[in-house]
Amino acid sequence: MTTLPIRVLVAKPGLDGHDRGAKVIARALRDAGMEVIYTGLRQTPEMIAEAALQEDVDVIGLSILSGAHNALAPRIMELLKTGGLSDVKVFMGGIIPDEDIPMLRSLGIAGVFGPGTSTETIVRAIREAVKE
Amino acid sequence: MDLVDSLLSGNRRALARLITQIENDLPVARNVLATLYMRAGRAHLVGVTGAPGTGKSTLVNELARAFRQSGRTVAIIAIDPTSPFTGGAILGDRIRMRDLSGDSGVFIRSMATRGSLGGLARATADVATALDAAGFDVVLIETVGAGQSEVDIAQLAHTVLVVEAPGLGDDVQAIKAGILEIADVLVVNKADQPNADITVRALRGMLALSQPESGARPTPICETVATEGKGIAELAAAIDDHRSHLNASGGMIERTRARIRRQIETMLREQLYARFISRNGGHAELDAAVEAVMDRRVDPYSAVEEMIK
Structure with a gap:
């Protein structure tokens, strides 16, 4: 094995129960040679930060379709910071209005992917972000 | 070695990092493990x-x-x-x-x-x-x-x-x-x-x-x-x-002894192989043997005999 696999935590914070998108992404990242830690539905920000620390991931992918991203994202980013995990790249996907994206980016979210984004685009963005 | 100290004092971030280094087989992990082994x-x-x-x-x-x-x-x-x-x-x-x-x-x-x-x-x-x-x-x-x-x-x-x-x-x-x-x-x-x-x-x-x-x-x-x-x-x-x-x-002692023997055997095998490869200028000799066996100029048993002579 020449290159080390990128480790990604895929999590669904919040209360909506739609995890098909998260599973499609997990599968696509697996097929791109990444190790995906899939944590399932209804993760609290605390659970996500703790899992990211224990699993020593390079990237976190958050899937949010409930509209609660403006509440969840700041809390998750704050917990990552206090946990010494500022170097972990965080991406978001789901139903996120364009006007919210600048605020999310200002929190340090590395990228926001809306519906219809190709999995190739996401894989490329993750590889670029980890290379930095 | 401060990684060892912070790990022993319960730093979970240090532990998670070390596990990654172990998984990735980095030389630094081997040094830390050598110290940790005595505490395990x-x-x-x-x-x-x-x-x-x-x-x-x-x-x-x-x-x-x-x-x-x-x-x-x-x-x-x-x-x-x-x-x-x-x-x-x-x-x-x-x-x-x-x-x-x-x-x-x-x-x-x-x-x-x-x-x-x-x-x-x-x-x-x-x-x-x-x-x-x-x-x-x-x-x-x-x-x-x-x-x-x-x-x-x-x-x-x-x-x-x-x-x-x-x-x-x-x-x-x-x-x-x-x-x-x-x-x-x-x-x-x-x-x-x-x-x-x-x-x-x-x-x-x-x-x-x-x-x-x-x-x-x-x-x-x-x-x-x-x-x-x-x-x-x-x-x-x-x-x-x-x-x-x-x-x-006394089963615990027996199991532990058997496990340690297997661990040492495995490491010895890996290290000897690595040493053989590096001493013989990388994989060139191995590659040559593969080609010779491919062409059936030599059989694999004799090829290996020749290499370790």
Whole structure:
């Protein structure tokens, strides 16, 4: 094995129960040679930060379709910071209005992917972000 | 060495980082492990194996809770397979372990097999050493969903649980060689399902047929319904009993000696190979031998004889 696999935590914070998108992404990242830690539905920000620390991931992918991203994202980013995990790249996907994206980016979210984004685009963005 | 110090003082971030370095086989990890090894040897290593879907992750979750209630700290290594085609993996065991979140006495790490075929990842033993040295009382090691011959866990764990579920095969499956032979404790999970008694009976029949050495301890069969927490206290007690038995009978010393011998043999083999390759100018000689055997100018047996002369 020449290159080390990128480790990604895929999590669904919040209360909506739609995890098909998260599973499609997990599968696509697996097929791109990444190790995906899939944590399932209804993760609290605390659970996500703790899992990211224990699993020593390079990237976190958050899937949010409930509209609660403006509440969840700041809390998750704050917990990552206090946990010494500022170097972990965080991406978001789901139903996120364009006007919210600048605020999310200002929190340090590395990228926001809306519906219809190709999995190739996401894989490329993750590889670029980890290379930095 | 401050990585060792912060790890021994309970820094979880340092522990997580070290595990990554061990998995990636970095030279720095080897140095740290050399120090940590002298501090390890206290933890009870418990292996949990069985076919996919028998409920291993849910059982591990419940067992961890039971051990926590008795005041012990618990580390979990949860292994899932790496794709042979892409090198990627989906590590999904944490889904069943959400109850353990927020407990600082629990540390969960998912590992991909990265090409190993025996049910564990290559670095599992070294990761267990790190968790042991970090002070965890129990290290639960969940193998990949195992078929019949993924038995590496027997060479690593002190106590091996083989998890069965109803409806997975008849009594001939139960007398085949392989995974059932390595069980220190047999678990029939999903014991509330209709055919559970048939599975228990088949296992009991299998145990009655085997002829243990005189004085050997009979293998207990524990029935559980992990999703409801049923039978977990009894299973935790059976695990503790097995450890007491190993300590009292001298089995612990024997297992440890056998494990250390195998570890040294494996490392010796790897190191000798690496040294051979580097001393002979990389892989050129190996490549030449491959071509010679390809063309049937020489047979592989003579080629190797010639190389190690």
